[in-house]
Amino acid sequence: MNKIINSLYKNNAAIYRGFLFIITAFFIVYLLPKGGKFRYDYSPGKPWSYNNLYAPFDFATQKTKDEISEEINQIKSSVQQYFLYDVEVPEYTKNNFITAVNTLQVSDSLSESDVKKLRNKGVAVIRKIYEFGFIDEVSKGKVNKSPTIILRKSNEISNIPFSKLIQSKDILSIIVNELSVLKKDYGRDFVIKKLSEILEPNVTFDEEFSQKELNQALKDISYTKGKINKDELIIQKGDIVEGENLNKLDSLREASKSQIWTKSNYNWLVFGYTILVSLALLMLLLFLHRYRKEIFDNNSKITFIYSNILLMIFVQTLLVKYNPDYLYVIPLTILPIVLKAFFDARLGLFTHILTVLLLGFIVPNSFEFIYLHIIAGIVAVLSTSELYKRASLFISVAQITFIYMLTYFAFSIIKEGNVSSIKGIYFGLFAMNGLLSFLAVFFIYFYEKVFGLVSDVTLLELSNTNSPLLRELNEKAPGTFQHSIQVANLAEAAANEIGANSMLVRTGALYHDIGKMVNPKYFTENQITGVNPHNDLSPKDSAHIILNHVIKGIEIAKKNNLPDRIIDFIRTHHGTSLVYYFYKKEQENNPDVEVDEKKFRYQGPIPFSKETAILMICDAAEAASKSLKKPSAQSIDELIDKVVEGQKNMNQFINSDITFREIEKIKKVIKSKLMNIYHLRVEYPE
Known part of the structure; x- marks a missing residue:
């Protein structure tokens, strides 16, 4: 049992990677569409490149989108509509009119009979107008082309011609015509x-009943x-x-999906998807193991990469499910931009391509989708650099x-075959995609906090x-501060020369000696008075103080929440080298005693990246100069050669x-820079 526990403990990183691999593959397979893939690829307007195609089974031909749309429009324009007749309005209007007429004064010109x-x-006019009803203008605008309507009057329902309804434009002419038999006088004008x-x-238009009628009619549409x-x-x-050829092929493709995706072969289809998804994720793991070993060994970084792949697939799946017309709104180029910001362009592009290939199972027109996004991903990787510059992301x-x-x-x-069929809405979608791509800045900030990663923006x-x-x-160690700036300048120039991350190495150089703030006077660059406190200490104690500046630097860095990638420079800038001066002094003071070398050697680790190696070289070179x-x-020239050869001999760069x-x-860069610092020129032979 103990052996099993020990084995699990020793291999916990590998077990976690395996578990993460399985979970990611499971969720991606779950998100894939529940349908088989049609075996033929074809494009409208192109020749059929396969052999003669015969129907593999009986199937119905589907109506085209235009045919269905036309049929729906016909139904909407002809379906009977419901209108509601308010019985209280005529009675209320009649009473108001009688009350008004009763106020008329009987005079010589207007008798009681008048x-x-x-x-x-x-x-009589009121009865005529409300016989079938007086329709309001809003409801009139909702009337379709059907000649008859259904009028609901209390509990009665009747079909009447729409023309029987009185409209606002007809009111005045009806009143005038009906009262034309009266003589023109004050009473007629008053009425x-x-x-x-x-x-x-x-x-008024009965929205609820009319919609039910329309829905029922639409349900009865035949799509074949x-x-x-x-x-x-x-x-x-x-x-x-x-x-018709295109329509038959589209119908066969739809029928094939239902034929393939049945309960009897569901497991086989899932198995096939699982293999393809697993291969894609495995390729990513193999790439990391072969070319990015430091990322492969860091489970947090692998989790970060896998979670981003899963996020992109999840968002794209949701969009395809609910509205595939907006397929290109999702800014997939955020993925390579973010990965390049934290890692490098090659990893960003490799991951982006695998993600787009997996999305090919989900989206319609998969070849076009894959081509578009791979080209865009390449441009994103090539154009996105120096995100700390405001214009960089805008240009990209x-x-x-x-x-x-x-x-x-x-x-x-x-x-x-022409430009007349180009849909302008897609250009708007691509513009929206570009605007959403600026979310990369938010994601970079968010991931820095969650995963402890470092981008160029943070480094700046x-x-x-x-x-x-x-x-x-x-303030505490001005000499060390000046030394750090000089080392940062050397390291940045060296990094640019060999194509390393110059921003990272410069930032690491600025902080690599912050541990000297604890005992600044014990380091020569801060001894401006000429008093050396090491004269009162034993070599062993002096070495302990010198060695301790690395540990103190790590503690200060963590207390101030510096990123781990910066702390790595503090931890490795001396590697496992000796504090040679005090080691030799201890040997001179105790010639008959074997000196314990461990007490005079830095704990390490040795540099594990080009950037940390550059800092080690530049730090030692600047101090020695x-x-x-x-x-x-x-x-x-001789000094730099000696310093670097000594580091090589101590296997600090392996x-x-x-x-x-x-x-x-x-x-070569360090020699040139130091000669410029000391205002030296190469001596020419006489």
Whole structure:
């Protein structure tokens, strides 16, 4: 049992990677569409490149989108609509009118019989207008082309011609015509005016009942228009895929999905998907193991990469499920931009390509989708650099958006043969894609906090010499601060020379000696008074203070929340080298005693990247150059060679993936920079 537990403990990293691999593969397979893939690829307007195709089984031919759309429009324009008749409005209007007429004064010109006649005639007009109903203008605008409507009057329902309904434009003419038998006088004018004021619509559109009627009619639509029998010829080799041929192929493709994705072979299809998804994820793991070993050994970074792949696939799947028309809105180029910001361009592009290939199972027109996004991903990797510069991301996004539009334009011309069929909405979608790509800045910030990663933006902020920690270093150990700046300049130039991350190594150099703030006077660069406190200490105690500046630096860095990648420079800048001066002094003081070398050696680890190796070389070279009493081109040249050869002999670079050729380039840069610092020139022979 103990052996099993010990084995699990020793291999916990590998077990976690395996578990992460399985979980990621499971979720991706789960997100894949539940349908088989049609075995033939074809494009509208192109010749059929396969052999004659015969129907493998009976299937129905589907109506085209245009046919279905036309049928729906016909139904909407002809389906009967419901209108609601308000029975209270006519009664209310009649009472209002009678009350108004009763207020008329009986005079010489208007007798009681005249008032009664006016009242009766007005009531007759009201009855005529409300016989079938007076429709309001809003409801009138919702009437379709059907000649009849269904009128709901209390509990009665009746079909009437729409023309029977009175409209606002007809009211005045009806009133005038009906009252034309009356003589023109004050009473007639009063009735016309009053009726015009009090008559109001009482027929409104019944939204609920009309929608139910429309839904029922739409449910009855048939989406098929014919049948293809088994072994019937569908298309011959060389025929153009258009018209009825295209419709038959589309119908066969849809029918094939339902034929393939059945319960009997569901497990086989899932098994096939699992193999393909696992291969893609395995390729990524093999790439990391072969070319990015430091990432492969870091489970947090692998989790970060896998979670980003899963996020992109999840978001794209949701969009395809709910509205595939907006397929290109999702900014997949965020993935390579983010990965390049934290790692490198090669890993970003490799991961992006695998993600796009997996999305090919989900999206329609998979070849076009894959081509578009791979080209855009390449442009993103090539154009996105130095994200800490404000204009950099804007320029990159503009280039990516342009490439999207240009590639889509080319695809449209190939498929349609002209530019008239290009859908302008896609250019808007690509523009929206570009705007959403700026979310990369948010994701970079978010991932820095969650996964402890470091981007160029953070490095730029940390390299500001006015930051609190560097200001404190300048105040407590000004000599160390100046030394750090000189080392940062050397390291940045060396990194640029061999193609390493110059921003990272510069920032690491600025912080590599912050541990000297604890005991600044014990380091020569800070001894401005000429008093050396080491004179009062034993070599062993002096060495302990010197060695301890690495540990103290790590503690200070963690206390100030510096990223792990910066702490790595503090931890490795002396590797496992000796504090040689005090080691030799201890040997001189105790010639008969074997000196314990461990007490005079840094704990390490040795540099494990090009950047940390560059810092080790530049730190040692800059410090050693201060010991030259009369620096010359020759003495600097010999000194740098001696320093680097000593580090090589102590095997300080065996884990740093740096070549001898790159080391020689670094030495050349350091020599040139130091000669410029000391204002030296190469001595020419006489």
